[in-house]
Amino acid sequence: MAKLVLYHYPTSPFSRKVRILLAEKGIEFTLKQENFWERRRMFLALNPAAQVPVLQEFDVNNKQTYLVSDSVAICEYLEERYNGISFIGDDIFERAEARRLSGWFNNKFYYEVTKLIVDEKIYKFLRNQGEPNSNCIRAAKTNIKDHLDYISFLLRSRKWLAGEKFTIADITAASQLSVLDFLGDVDWERNPDVKEWYCLIKSRPSFRQLFDDVIPGFEPSKYYKSLDF
Amino acid sequence: MAKLVLYHYPTSPFSRKVRILLAEKGIEFTLKQENFWERRRMFLALNPAAQVPVLQEFDVNNKQTYLVSDSVAICEYLEERYNGISFIGDDIFERAEARRLSGWFNNKFYYEVTKLIVDEKIYKFLRNQGEPNSNCIRAAKTNIKDHLDYISFLLRSRKWLAGEKFTIADITAASQLSVLDFLGDVDWERNPDVKEWYCLIKSRPSFRQLFDDVIPGFEPSKYYKSLDF
Numbered sequence: 281m282a283k284l285v286l287y288h289y290p291t292s293p294f295s296r297k298v299r300i301l302l303a304e305k306g307i308e309f310t311l312k313q314e315n316f317w318e319r320r321r322m323f324l325a326l327n328p329a330a331q332v333p334v335l336q337e338f339d340v341n342n343k344q345t346y347l348v349s350d351s352v353a354i355c356e357y358l359e360e361r362y363n364g365i366s367f368i369g370d371d372i373f374e375r376a377e378a379r380r381l382s383g384w385f386n387n388k389f390y391y392e393v394t395k396l397i398v399d400e401k402i403y404k405f406l407r408n409q410g411e412p413n414s415n416c417i418r419a420a421k422t423n424i425k426d427h428l429d430y431i432s433f434l435l436r437s438r439k440w441l442a443g444e445k446f447t448i449a450d451i452t453a454a455s456q457l458s459v460l461d462f463l464g465d466v467d468w469e470r471n472p473d474v475k476e477w478y479c480l481i482k483s484r485p486s487f488r489q490l491f492d493d494v495i496p497g498f499e500p501s502k503y504y505k506s507l508d509f
Numbered sequence: 510m511a512k513l514v515l516y517h518y519p520t521s522p523f524s525r526k527v528r529i530l531l532a533e534k535g536i537e538f539t540l541k542q543e544n545f546w547e548r549r550r551m552f553l554a555l556n557p558a559a560q561v562p563v564l565q566e567f568d569v570n571n572k573q574t575y576l577v578s579d580s581v582a583i584c585e586y587l588e589e590r591y592n593g594i595s596f597i598g599d600d601i602f603e604r605a606e607a608r609r610l611s612g613w614f615n616n617k618f619y620y621e622v623t624k625l626i627v628d629e630k631i632y633k634f635l636r637n638q639g640e641p642n643s644n645c646i647r648a649a650k651t652n653i654k655d656h657l658d659y660i661s662f663l664l665r666s667r668k669w670l671a672g673e674k675f676t677i678a679d680i681t682a683a684s685q686l687s688v689l690d691f692l693g694d695v696d697w698e699r700n701p702d703v704k705e706w707y708c709l710i711k712s713r714p715s716f717r718q719l720f721d722d723v724i725p726g727f728e729p730s731k732y733y734k735s736l737d738f
Contacts, residue, residue: 329617346602346605348605348609350609353609356585356605357601376577376585379581380582382582387616
């Protein structure tokens with residue numbers, strides 16, 4: 281028996297990824313919101329990188345507490361520690377493909393799209409750092425087109441991003457997109473197949489928890505909670 | 510039996526990480542240098558992210574070719590595909606810690622230090638984009654101090670970064686540092702314990718292959734190849 285606490289922030293796509301994975305695996309957990317940019321001393325002790333998510337696991341049997349941070353490390357940990365369906369995949373080559381695409385959205389998509397928009401729109405607002413830089417927003421809105429087209433390209437020959445199974449690749453991509461969707465920054469009309477794929481993920485019970493997320497000063501976009509948008 | 514080709518670039522810390530891991534695991538491979546920024550059509554077909562490293566594996570038995578890209582995916586793949594010592598770790602918590610720290614250097618260190626210096630000094634030169642931006646270099650040189658101090662902090666209670674064993678955490682960190690060391694951008698006198706740790710890694714046969722790397726227009730720093738610096 282273990283008690284899990286996840287330190288997260290609503291607009292962190294990496295927190296969202298872990299929340300969805302936990303729910304998909306049927307693991308119970310408690311959420312704690314962490315304003316990570318405040319660099320609280322207690323939080324830095326949990327993760328000196330001062331980033332969310334951080335997973336804290338208290339093992340009731342041996343009274344030990346385990347800490348895992350870095351969202352990739354957390355996902356691999358959950359896969360190794362908890363039985364059940366694997367969301368990385370069973371076959372070694374499927375696993376490599378799921379990890380490749382998860383890496384694509386964790387890194388390439390994040391730095392080319394999500395980070396530009398979230399830093400400018402949300403974190404600047406939360407930290408009173410002035411108006412968003414419109415060049416950054418524009419760059420992100422140009423960059424996202426190639427990524428949506430790439431998802432569309434993958435879906436032409438596959439049911440899910442990494443193959444025939446729903447994997448961490450889908451979870452990672454949808455987590456990034458969901459933050460942008462909250463802000464109304466995804467053009468869902470560009471690729472109907474991408475919209476359909478995202479709708480399927482949005483309908484999963486694991487995803488519903490994201491609908492209640494609140495970001496002070498921001499209203500979710502009109503279709504954020506809608507399964508039929 | 511499999512034949513492995515690794516597409517790499519000498520100044521890519523992610524390529525270096527995979528090269529060291531391959532050598533540590535005793536896996537034979539052929540290196541192919543890829544000027545990834547040229548975005549050759551043939552290379553984009555191997556990895557649409559247009560990034561190195563890319564691992565191409567030809568299975569002599571079933572005549573299949575497997576492609577893996579994203580350096581994290583490649584390292585996990587090599588661990589799953591090839592037997593022998595695990596460089597992620599054996600125990601589940603050790604593995605989480607090795608992956609956490611590997612993530613630290615893949616992401617935090619890379620974006621706060623390596624990328625700033627390599628983009629400004631090397632890629633601008635290779636692409637004829639003018640002089641390095643001195644603000645970027647200065648920021649990187651400030652940022653690296655905290656990272657070196659953090660390595661030193663870890664080494665106060667551990668033999669290697671993630672614990673008592675040499676892992677992917679050490680390989681990842683040393684790969685990032687080795688690129689900066691080539692350029693003479695690491696102040697090795699700041700933390701004697703970090704220098705000692707790096708010397709031990711530098712002495713490993715797996716690391717020697719990096720000494721012969723050539724970057725057109727750049728001379729390696731005075732101590733780059735020296736084991737006693």
